[in-house]
Structure formats: C-alpha cells, structure tokens
Amino acid sequence: MSTTKVKAIVVSGTKVKDKDKILNLYTLEQGNICVSMRGVRGDKAKLKSAKEIFCFGEFVIEQTKNINIVTAVDIIDNFYDLSKDIEKYYEGCAILDIVDKLFQEANAQLFIIVIKALETLCYDKVKKYYVLDKFLLDIFNAMGYQFLSNKCSSCNAVLGNKYFNLDVGEIVCPACKTASCIKVSEACYSALRILNSTSYDKLFSLKLGGMGEVEAYNLLSQNFQWRTGYKLINMI
Numbered sequence: 731m732s733t734t735k736v737k738a739i740v741v742s743g744t745k746v747k748d749k750d751k752i753l754n755l756y757t758l759e760q761g762n763i764c765v766s767m768r769g770v771r772g773d774k775a776k777l778k779s780a781k782e783i784f785c786f787g788e789f790v791i792e793q794t795k796n797i798n799i800v801t802a803v804d805i806i807d808n809f810y811d812l813s814k815d816i817e818k819y820y821e822g823c824a825i826l827d828i829v830d831k832l833f834q835e836a837n838a839q840l841f842i843i844v845i846k847a848l849e850t851l852c853y854d855k856v857k858k859y860y861v862l863d864k865f866l867l868d869i870f871n872a873m874g875y876q877f878l879s880n881k882c883s884s885c886n887a888v889l890g891n892k893y894f895n896l897d898v899g900e901i902v903c904p905a906c907k908t909a910s911c912i913k914v915s916e917a918c919y920s921a922l923r924i925l926n927s928t929s930y931d932k933l934f935s936l937k938l939g940g941m942g943e944v945e946a947y948n949l950l951s952q953n954f955q956w957r958t959g960y961k962l963i964n965m966i
C-alpha cells in the first residue's frame with residue numbers, strides 16, 4: 731500500500747453501497763483516475779464536501795491492490811457559486827463532461843485551462859456560452875485544428891462566404907463546399923476569432939454582436955460530436 735498526493739478536480743461520481751461514493755478525478759499528475767471515498771455520504775462524514783463534482787483540491791490517496799481510496803482532501807475551491815446560477819451550472823457541467831469523456835492522460839496545460847474556465851464561469855460576469863465556446867476552441871486547438879485562418883483550408887483562396895466542413899473540421903470557401911458543410915455567418919466567425927484570442931480573465935469585458943456566440947456554440951458542439959463521437963450535454 732502506498733500513499734500519494736494529487737491535485738485534482740472531481741468530474742463525476744457514482745453512489746455505491748450505503749454511504750460510499752466512487753469518483754472520477756482529473757488530476758494534474760496522473761490524468762483521469764477512479765477513486766473510492768468511504769462513508770462520505772453520512773451527515774457527519776469528514777470528507778463529505780469533497781465528494782461533489784467541481785471540488786478542486788489536493789487529494790491524498792492510498793493505493794491498495796484493487797482500488798484507490800481517498801483518505802484526506804485539502805479543498806482549494808469547490809466553485810460553490812455555480813450551483814446558484816442554473817445556466818452557469820449547466821455550462822460548468824458541460825466542461826466537466828468533456829473532461830470526463832476525453833481527457834485520459836495527464837496534461838498540465840489542459841488541467842490549467844479547465845481550472846481557469848471554471849474560475850471565470852464562477853466568479854466573473856461573463857455572458858452565457860462565452861466560456862464554453864472558448865473551452866471548446868481550446869480543445870480543438872489542442873487537437874491540432876486551426877480553423878480560424880482567413881484562407882480556405884482546401885484551396886487556399888481568401889475567404890469571403892465561409893462554410894465549416896465537418897468532415898475535416900476546418901473552414902472552406904463556397905467553391906469547396908460539400909454536403910457536410912455548415913454555413914458560418916460573419917457574426918459567428920467574428921465571435922469564434924474574438925473568443926479564441928481573448929484570455930479567460932478578459933472574457934467579462936467582451937460584448938459580441940448578433941448572437942454570434944450562440945451560433946458559435948452550435949457549430950462547435952456539432953464539430954465536437956463529429957470529431958469525438960460524444961454529444962455535449964443539453965444547455966438550457
């Protein structure tokens with residue numbers, strides 16, 4: 731039996747037995763891991779506040795032969811205010827759901843992005859979809875897609891009217907449009923470019939026009955499904 735300490739965020743959990751919970755943690759050091767928390771669903775449980783999604787902290791884990799057991803947690807932030815705003819809560823849940831499904835390996839850069847995105851969502855006055863759109867853009871950037879160039883990704887022509895080609899995950903011109911393309915309006919394209927180039931701590935100062943962020947979300951969520959096979963959770 732060995733003991734390790736990891737920095738982690740709770741991304742999902744399942745109730746087991748009377749008072750136990752199995753959690754999926756996304757950790758800075760080991761990527762996605764599954765841990766058991768014993769007795770945490772009791773009223774007087776010492777670690778009960780660390781068993782919920784969004785809890786970010788340092789987890790002490792004892793590794794036994796079959797399972798990792800959490801023995802102590804030093805909570806850094808549980809992003810409690812997200813639970814007071816249903817729209818922000820859903821946006822936060824979508825971020826955790828993406829992490830839970832996609833992020834397997836340890837990746838310090840992605841770990842920092844997840845925490846920054848949740849901090850922005852929780853503490854800054856940012857309009858709906860801005861944080862989630864930026865988070866999705868960060869993920870596609872990390873996957874190596876660069877679809878915000880001003881040239882058609884297929885023929886290299888300078889872009890006027892734009893279409894997003896789901897087959898390749900990039901933007902093309904009208905001449906290169908195929909049946910798998912979605913029209914990208916100027917409001918949407920502009921929202922994508924601005925969100926991509928604005929840091930999380932400056933998102934609160936943005937005011938995008940023409941509901942571009944909503945269209946951007948529709949495009950990014952369709953692209954996410956095509957690229958990964960997973961559907962994002964429904965927004966309200």
Ligand SMILES: [Zn+2]
Nearest residue numbers: 882885903906
């Ligand atoms: Zn083209």
